[in-house]
Amino acid sequence: MKEEIGMALLRARVPIMSFPAIMVLVWVYLMNIQLYLNVSASRGIIGSFAAYIPLVCDMLYFLIGLLTDVYIGRYRAIMIGIVLCFISWITTGILFILNSYGYLGKIWIDPGVIINYIGVIVFSANIIQYNIDQLIGASANELSTIIYWNIAAMPVANIISDWLRLTSTATAEFTYIIVIGVALSLILVSHSLFKDKLENISLIKNPIKLIVGVLRYARKHKYPENRSALTYWEEEAPSRLDLGKDKYGGPFTEEEVEDVKTFFRMLPLFIAIFGFGLISFTFRGDCNKESLVDCEMITLYDIFSITIVLLFFIYQFIIRRCFHKYIPSMLTKMGTGLFFALCGCIVQLLMKIYALYYSLLIIQQILLGISFFLILPTSFEFTVAQSPEYMRGMMVGLCYTSLAVGDAFVSVLLQSSFKNDLHYYSILCFLQLLILIMFVILARRYKYRVRENEVNIVQIVDDHYQRYMEQEDEYEKHQESLENEIIIED
Numbered sequence: 001m002k003e004e005i006g007m008a009l010l011r012a013r014v015p016i017m018s019f020p021a022i023m024v025l026v027w028v029y030l031m032n033i034q035l036y037l038n039v040s041a042s043r044g045i046i047g048s049f050a051a052y053i054p055l056v057c058d059m060l061y062f063l064i065g066l067l068t069d070v071y072i073g074r075y076r077a078i079m080i081g082i083v084l085c086f087i088s089w090i091t092t093g094i095l096f097i098l099n100s101y102g103y104l105g106k107i108w109i110d111p112g113v114i115i116n117y118i119g120v121i122v123f124s125a126n127i128i129q130y131n132i133d134q135l136i137g138a139s140a141n142e143l144s145t146i147i148y149w150n151i152a153a154m155p156v157a158n159i160i161s162d163w164l165r166l167t168s169t170a171t172a173e174f175t176y177i178i179v180i181g182v183a184l185s186l187i188l189v190s191h192s193l194f195k196d197k198l199e200n201i202s203l204i205k206n207p208i209k210l211i212v213g214v215l216r217y218a219r220k221h222k223y224p225e226n227r228s229a230l231t232y233w234e235e236e237a238p239s240r241l242d243l244g245k246d247k248y249g250g251p252f253t254e255e256e257v258e259d260v261k262t263f264f265r266m267l268p269l270f271i272a273i274f275g276f277g278l279i280s281f282t283f284r285g286d287c288n289k290e291s292l293v294d295c296e297m298i299t300l301y302d303i304f305s306i307t308i309v310l311l312f313f314i315y316q317f318i319i320r321r322c323f324h325k326y327i328p329s330m331l332t333k334m335g336t337g338l339f340f341a342l343c344g345c346i347v348q349l350l351m352k353i354y355a356l357y358y359s360l361l362i363i364q365q366i367l368l369g370i371s372f373f374l375i376l377p378t379s380f381e382f383t384v385a386q387s388p389e390y391m392r393g394m395m396v397g398l399c400y401t402s403l404a405v406g407d408a409f410v411s412v413l414l415q416s417s418f419k420n421d422l423h424y425y426s427i428l429c430f431l432q433l434l435i436l437i438m439f440v441i442l443a444r445r446y447k448y449r450v451r452e453n454e455v456n457i458v459q460i461v462d463d464h465y466q467r468y469m470e471q472e473d474e475y476e477k478h479q480e481s482l483e484n485e486i487i488i489e490d
Contacts, residue, residue, distance in 0.1 A: 274409075
């Protein structure tokens with residue numbers, strides 16, 4: 001009874017994070033705040049072109065994550081991202097001042113904005129894994145908490161930037177630039193003061209090389225070669241990918257082959273993030289109606305972001321402490337999030353038909369906020385938990401890229417194909433329903449990768465007999481050498 005109570009308290013307690021983990025988490029919030037302010041300031045200068053910069057730059061997440069895993073390392077990549085943002089702040093500030101006095105055209109602000117966004121992408125593609133590295137020996141509860149607070153930085157930064165926008169004056173852009181400089185300076189100063197306390201752990205390994213190697217071996221070999229005799233005990237015949245394992249005579253360890261199989265099992269499930277990307281652009285609603293005062297208040301005060309932040313606090317401090325037994329699995333939460341995304345899309349469709357605009361706008365933002373909370377942090381938690389450590393950069397980058405592809409698909413392809421908003425949102429809702437059905441089918445068939453330190457009897461017996469045979473060979477060689485010495489003496 002005491003052990004059960006102790007385990008319940010261990011699960012329910014709010015994790016106490018180390019100082020390096022908290023400092024890195026503060027960096028995440030400061031970087032997101034400066035990003036939103038940078039986008040707000042640049043949008044006021046260069047107009048709608050600023051909205052297309054993320055669509056292009058977000059496609060780099062997967063490439064940057066892969067380069068980090070193979071060549072750069074997480075710590076170096078994060079510092080490169082911070083330095084790029086600082087260079088962007090200096091460049092943008094100088095160009096903005098020159099632009100305000102009429103010395104340069106608006107187009108010269110673009111390079112600074114692009115550099116800033118690339119810096120944020122390099123930073124964001126690695127910061128979750130780096131923050132987890134600061135929690136050595138942490139429990140699954142603590143790792144989940146740090147991932148949730150990392151994702152919470154997005155709505156928090158959005159709320160802060162929008163509230164600063166309410167104080168819009170003739171010098172609003174100067175205020176944004178000052179706040180951006182302060183945020184980046186705090187990151188650089190805290191790093192220089194406490195960099196010795198940071199844990200810099202990076203496994204430099206090429207996951208693409210491993211995946212290609214396992215696939216090539218599976219293509220060339222249909223049957224096991226030099227398999228261990230103890231593998232005949234297994235009831236199921238090995239798959240083509242399993243033939244690459246060393247116990248079947250392949251050149252790869254069992255963990256490496258299982259890592260490749262996990263990669264291919266995870267890939268289809270990224271359709272959930274793609275599905276959220278399809279409707280992520282609609283959270284601000286459509287303010288093309290008459291009497292825009294109420295609409296502007298709704299969108300500026302960000303019911304969408306406030307809903308997410310409230311859900312984060314409720315989940316972390318109430319649900320996880322009091323109702324942890326009833327928390328569903330990660331895939332169940334993602335499927336539920338897709339359902340709320342479908343409901344938000346349907347509400348958006350109803351807004352085009354009925355006149356109850358403001359009420360539906362509030363309901364829509366609440367539904368999309370719930371969808372964000374259930375899909376995005378859970379997707380990153382699922383990716384980090386299931387991915388091998390040397391693949392995490394690539395897989396987290398793939399999460400962000402899936403979100404960007406969904407956003408780009410809607411913004412570029414669908415919006416340009418349908419001039420009628422009613423037809424456009426009808427197609428969008430149909431796609432959401434299709435993605436929800438596909439995800440439910442894939443999630444039910446998904447086999448979780450469980451890394452446990454269980455005793456593998458077959459492996460122990462195999463190793464024992466291998467050592468026995470090696471010792472027997474050594475003993476025979478020793479006996480032969482003794483006999484040769486005796487013969488020589490005679």
